[in-house]
Amino acid sequence: MRLPESPHLRLFLRRLILGLGLALLFAWLALRPRPDNDDRLVVREWLAMGTLVSVSLYLDEGQSRAAAESALTGLEGLLADYERRWRAWGDGELAALNARLAQERVSIPATMQPLFARAAELSSASAGRFDVRIGRLVELWGFHDETQFRSTPPDPVALNQAVAALAKAPPLPPDGHAYGPAPGVWLDFGAIAKGDAVDRAIDHLRSEGYANAIVNAGGNLRTCGRRGNRAWRIGIRHPRPDDRHRLLATLESTGDEAIITSGDYERYFEFDGHRYHHLLDPHSGQPAQGLQAVTVVTQNGALADAASTALFVAGPQHWREVARALGIDQAFVVTAEGDVEITAALAPRVTFIDGLHIKTVP
Ligand code: ADP
Ligand code: MG
Numbered sequence: 001m002r003l004p005e006s007p008h009l010r011l012f013l014r015r016l017i018l019g020l021g022l023a024l025l026f027a028w029l030a031l032r033p034r035p036d037n038d039d040r041l042v043v044r045e046w047l048a049m050g051t052l053v054s055v056s057l058y059l060d061e062g063q064s065r066a067a068a069e070s071a072l073t074g075l076e077g078l079l080a081d082y083e084r085r086w087r088a089w090g091d092g093e094l095a096a097l098n099a100r101l102a103q104e105r106v107s108i109p110a111t112m113q114p115l116f117a118r119a120a121e122l123s124s125a126s127a128g129r130f131d132v133r134i135g136r137l138v139e140l141w142g143f144h145d146e147t148q149f150r151s152t153p154p155d156p157v158a159l160n161q162a163v164a165a166l167a168k169a170p171p172l173p174p175d176g177h178a179y180g181p182a183p184g185v186w187l188d189f190g191a192i193a194k195g196d197a198v199d200r201a202i203d204h205l206r207s208e209g210y211a212n213a214i215v216n217a218g219g220n221l222r223t224c225g226r227r228g229n230r231a232w233r234i235g236i237r238h239p240r241p242d243d244r245h246r247l248l249a250t251l252e253s254t255g256d257e258a259i260i261t262s263g264d265y266e267r268y269f270e271f272d273g274h275r276y277h278h279l280l281d282p283h284s285g286q287p288a289q290g291l292q293a294v295t296v297v298t299q300n301g302a303l304a305d306a307a308s309t310a311l312f313v314a315g316p317q318h319w320r321e322v323a324r325a326l327g328i329d330q331a332f333v334v335t336a337e338g339d340v341e342i343t344a345a346l347a348p349r350v351t352f353i354d355g356l357h358i359k360t361v362p
Helices: 007-031 065-086 093-101 110-125 135-141 156-168 193-207 301-325
Strands: 041-048 051-058 213-217 220-224 232-237 247-253 257-263 268-271 274-277 291-298 330-335 340-343 350-352 358-361
Touching: 041 065, 051 065, 051 193, 065 093, 065 110, 065 193, 110 193, 110 301, 135 156, 193 213, 193 220, 193 257, 193 301, 220 232, 220 301, 232 257, 247 257, 257 301, 291 301, 301 330, 301 340
Parallel strands: 340 358
Antiparallel strands: 041 051, 051 213, 213 220, 220 257, 232 247, 247 350, 257 291, 268 274, 291 330, 330 340
């Protein structure tokens, strides 16, 4: 555009154009559709317990973002301590205990006794499908060390010896006070500790005054409260292909519950066209067959975590009976063929992506 010759008029027109431009910009900023129209939502993600931890808080009126951020920093510390305590290999408290277990009777520290007792109970209720004494098998398969996976299955002779030793080893004591000597046992709480940790995380946030939150540690998720005037919406990952962002299903949660998934895609290697993954059947020593993923919904995270592993190991024939034995009525599985079987109690709450074959079971 050519501006007029008069300098005053030129200045006036320039200012007018600038003013109109700014007015338009502000109008757009104020009116643009905001996908997450939520200044009350505070989100933080970090790596902990060998996975991605993601926390969302929905602030009540009057709660400040700065205070929420400092509560989250407190939570980071809490989970780091927790991870150190329950780490099975390396320099944690459980690792130190493991190192003595073969030779002697070891007292369990008071802070660790409740989860020991819980693990003992869930192990017997699942008829040994969930078994924290499984560490030697996990180690033989190389799933204890995220930095270097094996690329071939372990030596079958060593595997059979480890399975036989586990079968002969003493059970965990129901009171969780002391254990050992237990040759052949290396304790690994990997299938229950993240569920227990998200329970503690929610307790921590509640005690700091945050009544609306989601804590997700790599598919081990706990909710409390809601997201303002609507429910929390939870996405459940599709087991195939190996893509973190592909959704299988969604469900809404307004209450206090755990939504926990175990899948054969978390840790695995492929050999000879076969997938060898980290969910092991303690009775055979082999990765459990027949399912790709299991999701369990119940109130307690530790229970949901152990149950998701136990149901996975139980497989397509037995998962419902093991669910009943553990008191789980909301669960679904994805079979090796990619079909879904879901309990009648959970079916009405879940929306699956199109094209799936879904069977509701009692
Ligand atoms: P994720 O850790 O991927 O959430 P799980 O909660 O199912 O999955 O826990 C799997 C971990 O638990 C394995 O990496 C291994 O350390 C351990 N584990 C494997 N099989 C069993 C089992 N049958 N019982 C108890 N722990 C198991
Ligand atoms: Mg589990």
